[in-house]
Amino acid sequence: MVYQPGANNPFAIPGKRGEMPTFVVRASKPQLPPVDLILESALVVALPMRTRFRGITVREAMLFRGLKGWGEFAPFPEYDDVESATWLAAGIEAAWQGPPPAVRDTVEVNATVPAVPAEQVAAVLERFPGARTAKVKVAEAGQSLHDDVERVAAVRELVPTVRIDANGAWDVPTAIEAIAAIGDVEYVEQPCATVKELAAVRRVVNVPIAADESIRRAEDPLLVAKADAADIAVLKVAPLGGMRKVLALRSGLNMDVVISSALDTAVGMSAGIAAAAALPMLNHACGLGTGALFERDVAPSFIPRKGMVTPRLLQPDDDLPLASPERTAWWHERLRRCHAILMTR
Ligand SMILES: O=C(O)CCC(=O)c1ccccc1C(=O)O
Numbered sequence: 308m309v310y311q312p313g314a315n316n317p318f319a320i321p322g323k324r325g326e327m328p329t330f331v332v333r334a335s336k337p338q339l340p341p342v343d344l345i346l347e348s349a350l351v352v353a354l355p356m357r358t359r360f361r362g363i364t365v366r367e368a369m370l371f372r373g374l375k376g377w378g379e380f381a382p383f384p385e386y387d388d389v390e391s392a393t394w395l396a397a398g399i400e401a402a403w404q405g406p407p408p409a410v411r412d413t414v415e416v417n418a419t420v421p422a423v424p425a426e427q428v429a430a431v432l433e434r435f436p437g438a439r440t441a442k443v444k445v446a447e448a449g450q451s452l453h454d455d456v457e458r459v460a461a462v463r464e465l466v467p468t469v470r471i472d473a474n475g476a477w478d479v480p481t482a483i484e485a486i487a488a489i490g491d492v493e494y495v496e497q498p499c500a501t502v503k504e505l506a507a508v509r510r511v512v513n514v515p516i517a518a519d520e521s522i523r524r525a526e527d528p529l530l531v532a533k534a535d536a537a538d539i540a541v542l543k544v545a546p547l548g549g550m551r552k553v554l555a556l557r558s559g560l561n562m563d564v565v566i567s568s569a570l571d572t573a574v575g576m577s578a579g580i581a582a583a584a585a586l587p588m589l590n591h592a593c594g595l596g597t598g599a600l601f602e603r604d605v606a607p608s609f610i611p612r613k614g615m616v617t618p619r620l621l622q623p624d625d626d627l628p629l630a631s632p633e634r635t636a637w638w639h640e641r642l643r644r645c646h647a648i649l650m651t652r
């Protein structure tokens with residue numbers, strides 16, 4: 308297409324007065340900055356984790372700067388390009404549109420406890436000062452129900468409200484047995500993999516069920532609501548394509564919502580916190596404290612005060628832990644492929 312600066316492209320660079328420069332670019336979309344412009348400011352970081360989480364010991368992320376601030380592109384390495392393109396849309400929204408209007412100036416966050424041995428629970432919780440709610444990972448491959456019971460018991464001694472997340476690992480009978488053994492919790496996040504199984508567990512147990520993967524990785528994110536399969540929706544900005552997407556989805560779901568991170572760096576976290584701050588109703592602590600799981604973050608992490616964080620835009624540090632040239636090239640290529648997919652959406 309012929310590119311006319313200023314015509315209807317917000318990324319247009321004005322030419323000299325009286326001059327009418329036209330040049331050919333790949334078909335562009337009004338809300339999509341050209342890929343080379345994104346890559347111009349792009350950095351790839353590799354953040355070491357304090358504790359292995361979701362099998363991850365080093366979290367890689369690409370950061371780039373737009374007109375409104377920084378955005379993050381950090382789909383997990385095993386995700387395909389179609390799924391990853393949605394994460395890119397979220398990063399572009401943050402960098403070029405900025406956050407939606409906030410309705411509150413603090414957001415309560417939960418502590419996130421990886422599947423560590425019970426003896427390590429106190430040390431993990433120390434990184435979440437003032438948290439009144441903790442989310443505990445359960446059903447980790449290679450561990451037993453006994454490990455989960457012990458870990459949750461150790462957390463209960465230190466934090467009043469406890470929720471658990473099985474990441475879809477249980478079948479229906481195992482979920483029912485495990486929930487009975489673990490005892491009273493605020494809710495169980497994604498006890499089983501499918502919406503049908505969530506609904507089956509929900510009919511039997513009397514603790515609330517939260518859906519995470521069944522929303523963020525589903526063909527139809529509203530199916531959970533239609534199937535009456537959950538009480539609470541866990542919504543993540545990056546996998547769902549942005550802050551505004553999360554707000555729109557919330558209206559369609561008609562359930563209580565928890566905003567949670569996807570192990571975001573401080574840049575992605577800033578978007579998660581902004582989305583949480585923009586929600587009309589927020590009745591639960593949000594999973595936006597995972598910056599504490601990094602040995603270091605790309606900017607000062609959102610450290611909770613009295614369990615609360617405050618939304619802010621941020622600037623990454625100067626001396627970031629950068630990924631190797633090979634990994635950086637890999638992320639550049641991945642961003643190019645995902646950008647091409649967004650062009651067709
Ligand atoms: O919700 C939280 O407390 C933290 C976020 C979290 O658990 C998470 C982080 C990265 C990937 C998946 C998950 C998850 O909720 O399953």
Ligand SMILES: [Mg+2]
Pocket residue numbers: 472474496497519520541
């Ligand atoms: Mg989860």
